[in-house]
Amino acid sequence: MSAFQTHEGRVAVxxxxxxxxxxxxxxxxxxxxxxxxxxxxxxxxxxxxxxxDSGRTAIALTADVSDPEQTAAAGAEVARRFGxxxxxxxxxxxxxxxxxxxLDYEKWRxxxxxxxxxxxLMVKAVLPxxxxxxxxRIVNLTSNSIVTAAPGLxxxxxxxxxxxxxxxxxxxxxxxxxxxxxxxxPTLTITPGVREVHPPEALEAVAQAQxxxxxxxxxxxxxxxxxxxxxxAAFVTGQTIMADGGYAR
Numbered sequence: 001m002s003a004f005q006t007h008e009g010r011v012a013v014x015x016x017x018x019x020x021x022x023x024x025x026x027x028x029x030x031x032x033x034x035x036x037x038x039x040x041x042x043x044x045x046x047x048x049x050x051x052x053d054s055g056r057t058a059i060a061l062t063a064d065v066s067d068p069e070q071t072a073a074a075g076a077e078v079a080r081r082f083g084x085x086x087x088x089x090x091x092x093x094x095x096x097x098x099x100x101x102x103l104d105y106e107k108w109r110x111x112x113x114x115x116x117x118x119x120x121l122m123v124k125a126v127l128p129x130x131x132x133x134x135x136x137r138i139v140n141l142t143s144n145s146i147v148t149a150a151p152g153l154x155x156x157x158x159x160x161x162x163x164x165x166x167x168x169x170x171x172x173x174x175x176x177x178x179x180x181x182x183x184x185x186p187t188l189t190i191t192p193g194v195r196e197v198h199p200p201e202a203l204e205a206v207a208q209a210q211x212x213x214x215x216x217x218x219x220x221x222x223x224x225x226x227x228x229x230x231x232x233a234a235f236v237t238g239q240t241i242m243a244d245g246g247y248a249r
Contacts, residue, residue, distance in 0.1 A: 006230045008033030011082045013074075013126055015065050015118065016092030018044035020191030021141070024218035025089050025225055030056040032226060034087065037078055039063050041092075065092050065118035066110075075125025084133050085126035087229045090119040090140045093159075097152035097197065108155050115159035119166060127174075136179030137229040140167045144185045144244040160185075164240050171238035180237035182228050187244035189216040211246025220245075 012029040016022035018040030026044075030036040030051040036058040038044040044060045051058035061077060063070040078085050093115045098107055119140050130136030142163040145153060167183040174181055188194060188206045207215045224243045227233055 004031075005033035006226065006232070007087070010034045010086040010229075011037065011078065011084050012087035012089065012229065013037040013039065013078060013085055013122070014089045014091060015039045015122060017047050018042050019046070020193060021186065021189055021218045021221055022089075022091040023047045023050075024222055025091060026058070027051060028219075028222035028226055029087065029089075029229065030054075030058055035082060037061060037074075037082075037085075039065060039074055039092075041065075065122055066113035068121055071118070071121040071125045075122075075129075078126060079129055083129070085129040086133060086135060087137045088122060088126050088130075088139070089225060089229070090122055090138070090163075092118050093141060095153070095156050095193070095197075098155065099152045100154060103155055111155040112159050112162070115156070116162040116166065119163060123170065130174075130179050131177050134178045136174070136177070137233070138167075138170070138174075138179065138181040139225055139228050140181070140183045142167075142183045142185040142240060144187050144242050144247050146185075147247070167240065168238045175237060180228070180233060182233075182237060183240040184221065184224055184228065185240060185242040185244060186221050187216045187242075187247055189218060189220070191218060206247075207245075209248050210244065211248075214245070216243075216245055 012034040014026040017026040017038035026036050026038045026047050038047045039061045043062045048058045048060040061074050063074045140163045143160040146157050146160050164183050167181050171181040
């Protein structure tokens with residue numbers, strides 16, 4: 001096993017893996033030797049093809065990770081196919097812009113369901129296999145938006161603060177089982193979804209507010225997540241790491 005194969009023999013479940021950050025994370029873990037379970041609301045066939053075409057092992061599951069029945073079914077399928085689940089990266093999320101006058105309870109609950117409830121549901125779905133194996137790595141994606149003055153994101157920021165609190169609390173509960181839990185917060189990252197809602201001048205303004213004055217790319221997250229999901233991070237838990245280019249706070 002080469003030094004690069006830090007995840008050999010592990011089964012890694014990645015949500016929101018169909019494109020963008022999730023796709024980059026899934027590809028990175030697969031390249032490091034993990035068997036990858038790519039989950040997305042849309043069939044993440046492209047992500048799986050990228051891995052299998054290079055000789056890696058990966059499967060695609062289509063699921064709404066805010067739905068209790070679908071997440072339970074996904075966990076059961078992972079257990080059936082592989083008999084284990086070692087790594088969970090909760091990446092799935094949405095970021096609609098609504099100011100408080102536009103924001104009704106249905107919209108509020110949809111954002112909280114996708115961004116926060118899904119992390120709880122996916123943990124519940126794979127936790128029995130992690131406990132049985134006596135080893136686990138959970139990484140929950142949050143966002144550096146929680147320290148910005150961006151308008152129209154009160155619902156989103158609430159969900160992302162929830163990701164941090166959930167990660168911290170869960171780390172306390174799961175440490176006795178050899179399972180670590182951490183949160184990682186990207187900056188505004190250039191993905192297809194981001195390009196759909198942010199004009200170029202907004203992207204440039206974010207870049208200029210960072211110590212590293214360029215926009216984040218999906219691959220900028222993979223090193224941090226690869227570390228946190230490896231054996232090397234055995235003593236790192238309950239932490240929130242902002243991989244955001246040194247955004248000015």
